[in-house]
Amino acid sequence: MESWVRFNSQSQAKERIIRAAQYACTLLGYTLQKGGAAADLLHTVSQLEAHMSLSRKLLRLGNSVEALEAAKRAIHLSDGVLRLCLTISHLNRAMYFACDNILWAGKTGLVPEVDLHKWSQRSFRYYLFTLILNLTRDVYELHLLMDREARYRASKSPPSAQPSSSLSADPPSPTPEALPWLSRQLHLLVTVLYTNPPLLLDLLKNLCDIFIPLDRLGIRPTGSGFVGACGLTSSLLSIATILHPWLKLKP
Amino acid sequence: MDAVVQFTSQSQGRDRIFRATQYACALSVYLLRNNSERKDLVAKLKSLETNMSAGRKLFRLGNTINSIEAAKRTMQLSDRVLCLCLTAANANRALYFICDNVLWARNVGLIRDIDKERWSLNASRCYFLSLVTSLTRDVYEVIQLMAQKARDRHFRQKMELHLNESSEVAEAVIPQLDAFLFLLLESLRSHPAVALDVLKNVCDLFIPLDRLGIYQSNAGVVGFCGLLSSVIGIVTLAQPKLRLRP
Numbered sequence: 001m002e003s004w005v006r007f008n009s010q011s012q013a014k015e016r017i018i019r020a021a022q023y024a025c026t027l028l029g030y031t032l033q034k035g036g037a038a039a040d041l042l043h044t045v046s047q048l049e050a051h052m053s054l055s056r057k058l059l060r061l062g063n064s065v066e067a068l069e070a071a072k073r074a075i076h077l078s079d080g081v082l083r084l085c086l087t088i089s090h091l092n093r094a095m096y097f098a099c100d101n102i103l104w105a106g107k108t109g110l111v112p113e114v115d116l117h118k119w120s121q122r123s124f125r126y127y128l129f130t131l132i133l134n135l136t137r138d139v140y141e142l143h144l145l146m147d148r149e150a151r152y153r154a155s156k157s158p159p160s161a162q163p164s165s166s167l168s169a170d171p172p173s174p175t176p177e178a179l180p181w182l183s184r185q186l187h188l189l190v191t192v193l194y195t196n197p198p199l200l201l202d203l204l205k206n207l208c209d210i211f212i213p214l215d216r217l218g219i220r221p222t223g224s225g226f227v228g229a230c231g232l233t234s235s236l237l238s239i240a241t242i243l244h245p246w247l248k249l250k251p
Numbered sequence: 252m253d254a255v256v257q258f259t260s261q262s263q264g265r266d267r268i269f270r271a272t273q274y275a276c277a278l279s280v281y282l283l284r285n286n287s288e289r290k291d292l293v294a295k296l297k298s299l300e301t302n303m304s305a306g307r308k309l310f311r312l313g314n315t316i317n318s319i320e321a322a323k324r325t326m327q328l329s330d331r332v333l334c335l336c337l338t339a340a341n342a343n344r345a346l347y348f349i350c351d352n353v354l355w356a357r358n359v360g361l362i363r364d365i366d367k368e369r370w371s372l373n374a375s376r377c378y379f380l381s382l383v384t385s386l387t388r389d390v391y392e393v394i395q396l397m398a399q400k401a402r403d404r405h406f407r408q409k410m411e412l413h414l415n416e417s418s419e420v421a422e423a424v425i426p427q428l429d430a431f432l433f434l435l436l437e438s439l440r441s442h443p444a445v446a447l448d449v450l451k452n453v454c455d456l457f458i459p460l461d462r463l464g465i466y467q468s469n470a471g472v473v474g475f476c477g478l479l480s481s482v483i484g485i486v487t488l489a490q491p492k493l494r495l496r497p
Contacts, residue, residue, distance in 0.1 A: 005317050058303070065256060108298055
């Protein structure tokens with residue numbers, strides 16, 4: 001109970017729970033539709049989803065400032081690639097929140113002249129750029145860690161036997177040589193991800209999240225069921241990183 | 252900027268800002284109600300107020316557990332009166348949140364067949380009781396402060412000075428009342444947390460009093476009182492020194 005109180009006192013935690021519930025409603029709506037449920041039940045579920053979406057927009061009203069502050073902090077990072085990726089990612093997030101605020105104003109009727117579709121597409125574009133940059137950062141971190149792991153392994157074990165077929169008359173076939181390299185890389189990848197849960201969680205979260213703007217922008221339509229499942233998974237992963245701060249990828 | 256970000260990252264901070272906005276809208280709607288040129292502004296403000304209220308009901312869904320935890324903590328206080336008042340206040344607040352959650356479910360359409368008016372009145376009653384017990388606690392704290400001050404020698408000298416000087420300006424009609432008021436004001440001035448809490452609870456009290464029909468004021472008074480108590484809530488959250496503990 002104590003931990004719930006502490007968890008609930010963070011505004012971000014509340015927003016994540018509501019996000020999880022929202023995408024659960026999306027998934028539930030899709031499942032019920034496939035299962036042929038009553039129309040008013042579907043209507044209730046979609047109304048609940050819309051209510052949560054609008055309330056989340058209300059809760060996020062101040063987040064542009066927070067994203068700009070995060071961008072200011074990211075400028076001082078030492079690693080060049082990280083600095084670039086994170087700063088631009090935070091700036092895109094700030095723009096996403098700004099579009100989101102305008103959407104809220106339009107949906108609640110404060111500024112009725114807002115073209116909801118245009119601004120919605122805009123906000124999803126910024127969200128997509130943010131996720132692409134986050135994934136770039138994840139891949140960069142993964143690459144660094146894999147390099148380090150490969151060098152560590154090379155220094156620990158004696159050098160493996162040289163390929164003896166260099167003087168043979170056999171035509172060079174890349175497949176038998178490429179396969180051990182591929183399996184080695186895969187093994188490295190799995191090891192690195194297994195020993196670095198924050199990176200794994202962040203990668204999974206960004207991969208799940210990216211399907212949402214891809215579907216909404218029409219780049220890769222997947223259907224509301226898949227979007228709901230991805231959104232729910234990424235929200236649950238995000239709640240896990242809030243509950244256990246050591247699981248959050250830093251910086 | 253940093254302080255603003257830190258303030259809004261607390262769930263309570265955001266809720267108080269939304270509450271202040273909600274009651275500011277209510278007050279503005281009341282003030283502009285007869286202004287025919289501003290009809291669309293009034294409609295927008297009403298819509299904003301409804302949205303804030305609906306959003307806040309969603310955000311409050313977990314607060315029952317918070318109140319129960321707070322009640323469990325206050326049950327262990329050593330001072331009997333404080334223990335009783337605070338536990339009763341927290342228990343009533345937990346009941347208020349339960350009613351509030353049921354009302355949210357009704358508004359959203361999850362529960363169809365409940366009497367909205369009855370649950371709304373029950374919520375107001377629980378809120379009213381929690382405010383009454385909070386005010387009882389405030390009165391108890393003020394009495395203790397006044398008793399403590401009266402025993403303080405330094406203060407007694409100050410009181411003598413005040414009573415003697417006022418007799419030169421104008422004779423005090425009821426010198427005991429004058430002394431009592433001086434003691435009260437000095438106690439409140441030296442402990443701003445208690446004064447702010449009293450003011451906040453008194454302002455908050457007008458809201459259920461109006462809703463339950465015990466003391467019918469108008470929407471403007473309710474809006475103003477709600478706004479004032481929200482602003483005091485924001486101030487006490489931003490400055491922890493001004494918050495009354497426990």
